[in-house]
Amino acid sequence: MPLSDRDRAVLDFEAHWHGHSGAKEEALRAELALTPARYYQLLGRILESADAVAHDPVLVHRLRRLHAAQERERRSRARVLPASAR
Structure with a gap:
């Protein structure tokens, strides 16, 4: 299944994100x-895609590693x- 515009936006956001975790959540x-939570769910699904x-x-490949x-x-x-303890 080809990447949607939102999928590409998620990847592009992750590629260009530089900052602190709190600021990332706001961004x-x-x-x-x-x-x-939804962002990381989507990112995990997207990373499985060959597209x-x-x-x-x-x-x-970096995120998969x-x-x-x-x-x-x-x-x-x-x-x-x-x-x-489990």
């Missing part, structure tokens, strides 16, 4: 009319926690 609402890679391969590293970190923390 998401102002520029894209999205809550942070996203075609649109901005460097960004998409970051996501994979975060998943590995979450899994390793879950293994370390005692069963009663």
Whole structure:
């Protein structure tokens, strides 16, 4: 499925975002009319698309690597926690 205008806007926003997390949340609402939760849901879905890679391969591969590293970190923390803490 080809990227929509909103999908491209999300990728372009992420590619050009430089700032603090609080300011990013405000910018998401102002520029894209999205809550942070919805933005990250969309971004995760978009990153799975081959069309996203075609649109901005460097960004998409970087974000995929970051996501994979975060998943590995979450899994390793879950293994370390005692069963009663889960």
